[in-house]
């Protein structure tokens with residue numbers, strides 16, 4: 001009993017709330033940086049819980065802003081926290097509770113051998129979507145924060161993007177992003193936050209998505225090669241997949257090589273891109289890789305370039321014909 005009383009005497013003063021921090025440091029949301037803050041601590045706690053057990057974890061939070069997610073990360077017992085924030089106005093506001101919780105802000109980019117590493121962030125959508133593509137590529141190459149192992153990510157996206165990331169084969173939302181994320185990770189759409197929970201309120205709702213990298217990617221080919229196949233397959237979303245896949249090949253060999261690709265991958269050419277499963281994409285990627293080994297330069301082929309050259313040649317011929325018709329009236 002006495003010990004409890006003694007502890008109570010040494011309690012640190014309560015922390016200011018996020019609203020108080022915003023007011024104290026005059027942290028008005030910057031529209032240009034797409035800043036929308038979460039002030040409801042029940043929601044920020046819930047987002048951080050999706051990351052799993054953070055006890056003794058090494059965490060990188062991207063875009064902490066006034067610190068709505070930072071506080072529950074620290075409370076969950078993270079061993080250290082690296083915060084990456086573009087807007088330096090937030091630094092003084094983050095300092096008090098980083099010190100209060102007796103954790104430290106690790107400002108170096110390199111973190112020493114973390115077996116338990118998490119990335120957490122509520123970022124602007126214009127940043128989180130291109131960033132997840134970069135992280136997926138790093139995951140596949142085991143570079144960046146994935147050189148230490150299967151770093152988990154808990155991130156927010158526009159609700160529709162969250163649905164695309166987790167869409168299963170055959171569903172309406174199935175897209176390039178679904179395939180690229182799911183061949184590398186287990187992806188979970190945790191819950192949706194209504195736009196009205198943010199200050200200021202964005203025009204869209206927000207999905208919280210958790211990614212756990214797979215021990216072995218479902219497709220064992222270079223990321224760029226998989227990206228090429230998937231991008232081409234989804235090029236004509238409503239058409240049979242053959243239509244998009246054939247654009248992987250130069251016009252002179254298009255029919256023959258498309259036939260060979262689909263035959264050796266054993267994929268039905270009349271499937272819509274949304275109906276192709278990950279294992280079928282794996283077969284396509286393996287077959288395409290083999291074709292690239294057998295056909296020099298194929299991997300760099302870009303049908304847009306070929307089309308551009310064709311148009312240029314046509315324009316050149318037309319201008320020559322025009323000149324001729326003027327000189328021979």
Ligand SMILES: C[S@@+](CC[C@H](N)C(=O)[O-])C[C@H]1O[C@@H](n2cnc3c(N)ncnc32)[C@H](O)[C@@H]1O
Pocket residue numbers: 033034035036037038039062063064065066067068069084085086087121122123124127
């Ligand atoms: C949507 S706000 C969220 C703030 C806070 N995490 C929250 O949940 O209330 C996004 C934050 O990301 C920051 N940000 C924007 N672009 C960034 C970038 N490229 N790198 C790091 N932070 C960025 C913004 O300054 C802002 O603080």
